[in-house]
Each structure stands twice: as C-alpha cells, then as structure tokens.
Amino acid sequence: MTWLRRAVPLRYLTSNRRLQNPPWMTYPAALYSDSTEKKGKVTPLQETRMRDRFTLYARGGEGGSGCSSLRRSRTDRFGKPDGGNGGRGGDVILECTHAVWDFSGLQPHVKGGKAGHGTSKNRIGNRGEDKVLQVPIGTVIHLQEGELPSQIQVGSPKSSDPWDLPGTLVDDPASDENSDVDQDSSVESESEAESVASALHVGTEGETDFEEGQVRYNVAELTEEGQSIIIARGGEGGLGNISATRYLRGTKFAKTSTLRTMEGDYDDDDGNGNSNGQRTSIKCGSLGTESVLILELKSIADVGLVGMPNAGKSTLLGALSRAKPRVGHYAFTTLRPNLGNVNYDDFSVTVADIPGLIKGAHRNRGLGHNFLRHIERTKVLAYVVDLASGLDGCEGVTPWQQLRDLVMELEYHEEGLSDRSSLIVANKIDEDGADERLEELERRVRGVRIFPVCAVLEEGVDELKNGLKMLVNGDGEGSERLKLENISVD
Numbered sequence: 385m386t387w388l389r390r391a392v393p394l395r396y397l398t399s400n401r402r403l404q405n406p407p408w409m410t411y412p413a414a415l416y417s418d419s420t421e422k423k424g425k426v427t428p429l430q431e432t433r434m435r436d437r438f439t440l441y442a443r444g445g446e447g448g449s450g451c452s453s454l455r456r457s458r459t460d461r462f463g464k465p466d467g468g469n470g471g472r473g474g475d476v477i478l479e480c481t482h483a484v485w486d487f488s489g490l491q492p493h494v495k496g497g498k499a500g501h502g503t504s505k506n507r508i509g510n511r512g513e514d515k516v517l518q519v520p521i522g523t524v525i526h527l528q529e530g531e532l533p534s535q536i537q538v539g540s541p542k543s544s545d546p547w548d549l550p551g552t553l554v555d556d557p558a559s560d561e562n563s564d565v566d567q568d569s570s571v572e573s574e575s576e577a578e579s580v581a582s583a584l585h586v587g588t589e590g591e592t593d594f595e596e597g598q599v600r601y602n603v604a605e606l607t608e609e610g611q612s613i614i615i616a617r618g619g620e621g622g623l624g625n626i627s628a629t630r631y632l633r634g635t636k637f638a639k640t641s642t643l644r645t646m647e648g649d650y651d652d653d654d655g656n657g658n659s660n661g662q663r664t665s666i667k668c669g670s671l672g673t674e675s676v677l678i679l680e681l682k683s684i685a686d687v688g689l690v691g692m693p694n695a696g697k698s699t700l701l702g703a704l705s706r707a708k709p710r711v712g713h714y715a716f717t718t719l720r721p722n723l724g725n726v727n728y729d730d731f732s733v734t735v736a737d738i739p740g741l742i743k744g745a746h747r748n749r750g751l752g753h754n755f756l757r758h759i760e761r762t763k764v765l766a767y768v769v770d771l772a773s774g775l776d777g778c779e780g781v782t783p784w785q786q787l788r789d790l791v792m793e794l795e796y797h798e799e800g801l802s803d804r805s806s807l808i809v810a811n812k813i814d815e816d817g818a819d820e821r822l823e824e825l826e827r828r829v830r831g832v833r834i835f836p837v838c839a840v841l842e843e844g845v846d847e848l849k850n851g852l853k854m855l856v857n858g859d860g861e862g863s864e865r866l867k868l869e870n871i872s873v874d
C-alpha cells in the first residue's frame with residue numbers, strides 16, 4: 385500500500401492516514417466486502433417519521449432604534465428634531481392549516497424579523513417581518529416558559545394592518561389619559577381573548593390547569609383552518625427625537641437636553657425608580673418577548689377507519705363527510721390520514737381515514753407503523769372490511785381473516801390498542817356473493833355491531849352514521865369491543 389499512499393495526493397488521506405476514495409479510482413466490489421453495513425431497501429415513505437411533539441423556542445423580533453437627527457436651515461441654526469421612530473419587531477405566529485400534517489417542517493428556534501431603524505425627515509423604520517409557522521389542525525400548545533400568548537386571532541394573520549405603526553407611548557406618560565388608554569386596551573384585549581378563547585376551546589389563565597413553575601398545559605388548541613395565535617411579540621420601536629421631545633414634555637426630564645436623552649443617558653423609568661425592564665433608553669427599540677412552547681398533536685379524530693388496503697375506507701369517508709380523499713382501485717392510495725367531519729343536527733364527529741394496514745404493519749411492512757400511532761389517538765374504531773375480497777376464486781383475504789389480522793396488528797403495535805369501542809363496516813355489499821359473505825361474517829364475529837354498507841352508492845351510510853354517533857357518545861350498545869377470541873376464522 386506504500387506505493388499507493390505516495391501516488392495519492394495528501395488531501396485524499398485523512399488525519400489517521402486511512403485512504404479515502406479518490407474520484408478517479410473505482411475499486412472492485414471485493415474491496416468493500418469487509419464493510420458489514422448492507423443497506424436494506426427502504427421506501428422513502430417509511431423514512432418519513434411523523435413529528436407529533438415538538439419543543440419550540442420563539443422570540444419576537446427586536447424593535448428598531450429611533451433616530452436622533454436635527455434639521456437645520458439657514459434661518460434655524462440649532463435645528464429642529466426630525467428623527468423618526470424605530471419600527472416594531474416581527475411577531476412569531478402559529479397558523480393552523482390543513483396543508484401540514486405534523487411538525488416536521490418546523491425549526492426549533494424561531495425569531496421574528498428585526499425592525500428597521502428610524503431615519504431623518506421623521507421616517508419610521510420598517511416593521512420587522514412576522515414569522516408565520518404552519519401547524520396542523522389539532523395542535524395543542526403547552527407553555528413551558530415565558531408569557532402567555534398575548535393575542536389570539538381567528539383568521540389569517542396576514543390580514544393584519546401592514547401600517548402597524550411603532551411606538552405605543554403617548555405624548556405624556558404621566559397623564560391619566562395614558563393610563564386610561566392602557567386600561568381600556570387591556571380590558572378590550574381581555575374580552576377579545578376570552579371570546580376567541582371560547583372559539584378556540586382554550587381556557588383563560590385561571591381555567592388552565594397549571595402549577596407554578598411547571599409547564600402550563602393546554603394553553604390553547606388550534607382546531608380549525610385559519611386559526612392563528614401570536615406566540616412571541618415583536619419589540620416596540622425606539623422613539624426618534626421628534627416623539628421623544630413630545631414624550632418628555634412635562635416630565636422631570638423636560639429640562640434635560642433632548643439630545644442627551646437620545647444618547648440613552650437614563651432609563652425609561654416611571655419616576656419612582658421602577659424601570660420597566662424593557663427599554664434601557666427611549667431611543668432603543670425593545671426586545672421581543674420570548675416563550676418556550678411544547679406543541680403536541682392531539683387526538684386527530686373521534687373515529688378511526690381501520691382496514692386493509694382497498695377496503696374502501698377513503699370512499700367511505702367521502703360518503704360520510706364532505707371530505708374528498710383520493711380513491712383508487714390499487715392498494716395504498718391513501719398515503720397519509722385524511723380527516724372528515726360527520727355532521728349531525730347538534731353534534732359533529734371527526735373521522736380519520738388511516739392508510740391501509742397489512743399483516744406485518746407493526747414490523748413496518750406496507751406503510752409501516754407510522755400511522756398506527758394515529759389510531760392511538762382516536763376515540764373509537766370502525767373496522768372496514770371488504771366483503772368481496774377473495775370471492776369468485778379471486779385472490780384476497782376473507783373479511784373475518786381481515787378483522788383478525790387488523791386486531792393483531794394493533795395489538796402487536798401496542799397492547800390494548802384495539803381495546804376501545806368499535807364497530808364493523810362491511811363494505812362492498814353491492815358485489816355478487818356479498819350477502820352470503822355478510823351472513824357468514826355475522827356468524828363468525830360476535831360482540832360488535834356490523835353495518836353493511838355500499839360506500840360507492842352511499843347505501844347504509846345513514847345507519848352507520850347513527851352507529852358512529854352512539855359509539856362516540858358511549859350510549860347503550862355503543863361500547864362494544866372487538867376481541868380476538870370473538871372472531872372465528874376456521
């Protein structure tokens with residue numbers, strides 16, 4: 385090997401002097417035989433893991449500094465202040481959308497955009513850019529550190545006023561007017577927060593169950609498309625010397641030169657020596673608020689449709705709700721859970737179409753156990769079986785065997801996963817021989833109600849809807865469980 389080392393440029397030798405592959409050399413496969421790592425065939429879908437819990441550090445953008453500038457003219461030797469205020473820092477906003485399924489697209493540390501500084505001619509600095517993070521529907525927010533989100537909105541945050549001017553300070557900080565304004569705005573924001581809280585299913589601070597010094601659980605829950613919440617507010621912009629002069633008028637600083645103020649010689653305190661802790665100088669923009677959140681994707685649905693590929697789950701979801709999942713005559717058309725809302729007069733139930741499970745799913749066969757986790761978070765199960773499978777000498781698994789395989793897959797994934805209220809949807813009742821199959825299924829499976837359905841023609845769907853409602857409410861017979869010992873296969 386000595387000759388080889390000499391012939392190869394140094395940059396291809398690592399520090400421990402093991403040879404790396406120079407680009408022009410292709411080694412025969414035999415040379416690699418001692419490398420024990422043999423790469424298995426992994427489909428890209430199996431590599432994508434769902435992130436349903438995420439810790440997020442958010443910080444609002446810094447406010448821009450105010451400008452101290454004097455406008456002199458031939459007639460005015462000393463000049464007049466004309467420095468504009470700094471812009472307000474960008475917020476960090478969570479927006480709830482159907483477009484994302486989990487938290488895998490999020491970055492753990494997010495900061496709102498920094499605002500621009502004020503400039504002369506009383507020009508205000510640019511507002512910092514808001515960072516809008518898209519989170520999936522059903523995101524629950526737990527607050528680990530920092531303040532409670534100060535503002536909750538229903539609707540796109542992009543609709544917020546682009547001319548959001550910086551600086552909340554009014555002319556005279558000592559006046560009662562000022563405190564009135566503050567009080568009013570706080571009352572307004574409180575009532576606003578309360579009304580939105582009810583829309584968002586959030587508790588007010590008193591109602592949330594949290595203990596001092598611990599995580600504050602369920603601070604908010606984003607359950608509908610377009611809901612958004614500010615999780616870190618951008619800092620206020622500093623005052624330019626025009627606003628600062630007005631601000632200082634009537635205070636103890638009135639006689640101090642404005643320019644000195646602008647240089648930040650003293651803190652922006654309330655006159656009793658209590659600094660507000662945010663601004664070190666009225667010229668400087670303040671820092672944004674910070675928060676550490678734990679985001680969690682909660683139970684995605686009340687009902688989980690579980691079945692083998694091609695059983696007709698997506699078609700059924702479309703028949704039950706207004707959802708339009710993709711339907712295909714081939715297996716694994718559904719690649720991620722689809723959600724739909726089944727509406728009743730006074731009630732609505734969320735149904736999730738979980739991608740098809742096959743025997744060995746718990747060992748990551750098919751689409752793997754990635755989606756089995758979603759079943760964990762559904763309240764009740766609807767096992768969808770294909771009555772026509774294996775009929776007329778075609779290949780396929782009998783409905784009772786399908787049920788057995790499904791229950792076993794759930795149990796292999798997590799013990800007790802199948803131990804929840806369930807019903808069976810016997811789909812494709814329109815096919816030849818399906819009636820006899822249904823009779824046999826009823827003989828072989830005990831303890832759980834069976835609903836014959838033709839999802840394509842939407843037959844039997846109303847009865848199924850009633851059955852699901854009972855199951856979700858836990859009424860009467862609605863708490864049946866499908867047990868392995870109640871399925872006879874032989």
Ligand SMILES: Nc1nc2c(ncn2[C@@H]2O[C@H](COP(=O)(O)OP(=O)(O)OP(=O)(O)O)[C@@H](O)[C@H]2O)c(=O)[nH]1
Binds near residue numbers: 694714838
């Ligand atoms: N005859 C008949 N065919 C149906 C019925 N319901 C669904 N199908 C057909 O069955 C095939 C599979 O339907 P899907 O709804 O995609 O099945 P799936 O269970 O969601 O399939 P995966 O996405 O693989 O999990 C499609 O060709 C449907 O048209 C039914 O009630 N009767």
